Each structure stands twice: as structure tokens, then as C-alpha cells.
Amino acid sequence: MATTQGRWDVPLPTGKSEVSLSAMSFLFSELVQYSQARSARSIVELERRLEDVGYEVGERMLEVLCLREKGRRRETRILGILGFLHTSVWKSLFGKVADALEKGVTEEDDEYMISDNDLVLNRFISVPKEMENSVNCGGSFAAGVVRGVLDAAGFPARVTAHAMPLPGTPAAATVGPGNTVSVPSRVRTTILIKLDRSVLQREARLAA
Amino acid sequence: MSASLVSVLSLYVINKSGGLIYNRDFVQRAAGRIDVSDAMRLGSIWFSLHAIAAQLSPTPNAKTLKSLHADTFHLHCLHVPSGTTFFIITNVPAPNQAQQHAQRAADVLQAVYAAYAKYVLRNPFYETEMPIRCELFDAALSALLSR
Numbered sequence: 001m002a003t004t005q006g007r008w009d010v011p012l013p014t015g016k017s018e019v020s021l022s023a024m025s026f027l028f029s030e031l032v033q034y035s036q037a038r039s040a041r042s043i044v045e046l047e048r049r050l051e052d053v054g055y056e057v058g059e060r061m062l063e064v065l066c067l068r069e070k071g072r073r074r075e076t077r078i079l080g081i082l083g084f085l086h087t088s089v090w091k092s093l094f095g096k097v098a099d100a101l102e103k104g105v106t107e108e109d110d111e112y113m114i115s116d117n118d119l120v121l122n123r124f125i126s127v128p129k130e131m132e133n134s135v136n137c138g139g140s141f142a143a144g145v146v147r148g149v150l151d152a153a154g155f156p157a158r159v160t161a162h163a164m165p166l167p168g169t170p171a172a173a174t175v176g177p178g179n180t181v182s183v184p185s186r187v188r189t190t191i192l193i194k195l196d197r198s199v200l201q202r203e204a205r206l207a208a
Numbered sequence: 209m210s211a212s213l214v215s216v217l218s219l220y221v222i223n224k225s226g227g228l229i230y231n232r233d234f235v236q237r238a239a240g241r242i243d244v245s246d247a248m249r250l251g252s253i254w255f256s257l258h259a260i261a262a263q264l265s266p267t268p269n270a271k272t273l274k275s276l277h278a279d280t281f282h283l284h285c286l287h288v289p290s291g292t293t294f295f296i297i298t299n300v301p302a303p304n305q306a307q308q309h310a311q312r313a314a315d316v317l318q319a320v321y322a323a324y325a326k327y328v329l330r331n332p333f334y335e336t337e338m339p340i341r342c343e344l345f346d347a348a349l350s351a352l353l354s355r
Contacts, residue, residue, distance in 0.1 A: 179322070
């Protein structure tokens with residue numbers, strides 16, 4: 001009988017290692033260029049392609065994170081899954097929890113928003129003036145991730161990314177030690193989640 | 209710290225093939241603004257001088273044309289391994305501060321290079337060797353050089 005270690009005996013990575021920000025930003029930059037090359041100059045299609053990639057990531061993130069966090073129960077309530085997104089998913093993907101989780105004001109109570117004041121993916125991207133105000137690369141990807149997680153967890157929804165200028169006067173770029181410059185983010189990225197009617201009905205049933 | 213030691217008047221960035229991809233004046237020039245096509249010509253000439261200096265050098269593989277001293281300004285240059293060249297026009301230092309000035313100018317150039325690597329090269333909308341039009345790069349340079 002063979003005594004070599006089989007493929008199934010190797011433990012899954014624990015997820016404690018971090019990837020360098022440079023590597024991630026170059027990879028994401030290449031992803032955007034790849035998507036743009038296949039998008040025939042249409043901004044809408046570029047965002048859709050980035051969202052699709054994010055969707056694939058989101059589906060898998062749900063499985064991996066649930067596996068890694070021992071003792072986590074399956075989320076069946078809306079606030080539970082949103083909290084999971086806001087905290088675990090953001091922390092695992094972007095190294096910090098999201099900045100805000102808010103409930104939108106609509107008559108059906110079906111809108112929620114997750115906001116990030118400094119989306120890591122957008123930190124080094126300067127959108128050219130022609131495309132200004134209409135393409136949000138990191139935002140589209142993040143929206144795709146959120147949609148993937150929600151779909152895989154059984155909460156179908158429509159997810160879109162929106163960018164708004166940060167309130168207050170824009171902070172100036174700062175020069176750190178060793179003459180490294182940091183330009184602070186001026187945009188707050190908000191992921192708007194519009195849950196499906198079926199989800200709301202189920203939530204109402206569970207709440208009763 | 210030594211903000212008054214080196215005062216950067218202008219910055220020029222030249223790509224691998226000698227074309228000007230970025231130029232910016234940080235201080236209003238008494239001689240008036242340089243026309244864009246003139247600036248491109250000046251950039252190519254400097255690029256050629258740099259190449260000539262490399263060939264004139266007695267030791268092989270030298271890419272060390274570092275500065276040009278004139279009566280009214282100093283020019284300091286950084287040529288990076290990828291082939292891009294950054295040069296700045298600065299003020300003339302006092303004679304006793306010449307060495308610190310040169311060292312400080314080299315530091316400034318390194319910082320500009322770092323900002324380039326950070327905000328230009330990681331921008332998916334920037335095509336390499338093309339003119340630089342990145343808002344974040346401009347903002348970074350303002351913080352670094354307009355003080």
C-alpha cells in the first residue's frame with residue numbers, strides 16, 4: 001500500500017497570510033485592462049465584466065470563510081448575512097471591515113447599503129476625464145462579490161455600486177517618512193443591495 | 209526640513225524612446241511658459257545628450273549623466289532601469305551647500321519615481337509610454353513638490 005501523502009491529506013490554507021498591496025493592485029489593474037479590451041469601449045460592459053468576476057469570487061468566499069470560522073452557523077436572517085459581508089468578507093478581501101452598514105428608506109424595506117470610504121482596489125486608479133463619474137472599477141468588482149455571496153447564501157438581490165464624494169473638504173495629499181506620498185481617497189463607494197421579494201417574505205415568516 | 213534647500217521649478221518625464229510624457233512647472237517662470245511642442249523637443253534633446261554621455265563614458269554601461277549646472281538653474285536627472293528618465297529644474301544652491309543640494313535633489317527624484325510607480329503604473333487606464341494623465345499622480349506631485 002502506498003504510504004506517500006495523498007492530495008487529500010494536505011490541509012487547506014488557513015487564510016492568515018497576506019498578499020502585498022502592490023501585487024494586488026497590479027493584478028487588479030491587469031484585470032481591468034483585460035476586461036476593457038473585451039468590452040468594445042462600452043463602459044457599461046466593462047463594469048458588467050468586472051462584476052461577473054466579482055460574482056465568482058463572492059460565491060467561493062462564502063464557502064471558504066464559513067469553513068475557516070469554526071462554529072459559524074448558517075446565516076438565515078438578513079441582518080446576519082449583511083453583518084457577515086460587512087465584517088468577515090470585507091476583512092478577508094480588503095484587510096479592514098467596511099465603514100458603514102445602513103438601511104435604505106423605501107416602503108418595502110428592501111434596500112441596504114454597505115459603504116467604504118477608501119476602497120483598496122480604487123486607491124491607485126485615476127479614471128480619465130472622458131470617463132469621469134461613470135466608471136467605478138473597484139466598486140463594480142465589490143458589487144459582484146456582494147451579489148455572489150448573497151446568491152450563494154440564498155438571498156437573491158440586485159446589487160449596484162455607487163460613488164459619492166466624501167463629505168467635508170477634500171484632504172490634501174500627505175508626504176510620509178522617506179518621501180512617500182499618499183493621496184487620500186475623495187470618494188465614498190456605496191454598494192446598494194436591493195433584496196428580492198422572496199427574501200423579504202421569508203424574513204417576515206421567520207420573524208413571526 | 210530642507211524645503212528651501214531645493215526648490216523644484218519644473219519636472220519633466222521622458223519615456224524609453226525619448227518622447228516627453230509629462231512636464232509641469234511648479235513655479236511661474238519669468239521667461240514665460242514653454243510651448244508644448246518646444247517642451248517635447250527639449251525632452252528629446254536631453255534624452256539624446258544622455259545617450260551620448262553614455263557612449264562617451266570610458267567605462268562601459270554607464271548611464272550616469274546626473275546633473276547640468278547653469279548660471280540660473282540646476283538640472284538633476286534620474287534614469288531608471290526601465291528606461292524612463294525623470295529630470296527636475298531647480299534653483300542654484302549657495303556654493304557651500306552644493307553637495308547637500310545634489311543629495312537632496314536625488315532624494316526628490318526618487319520620491320517622484322516612487323509616486324510614478326504608485327499612481328501611474330498601477331492605473332489600468334494608463335498606456336505605457338503614452339503621456340501621463342493621472343489625477344492621483346498630479347495630486348501626489350503637488351504635495352511633494354509645491355511646498
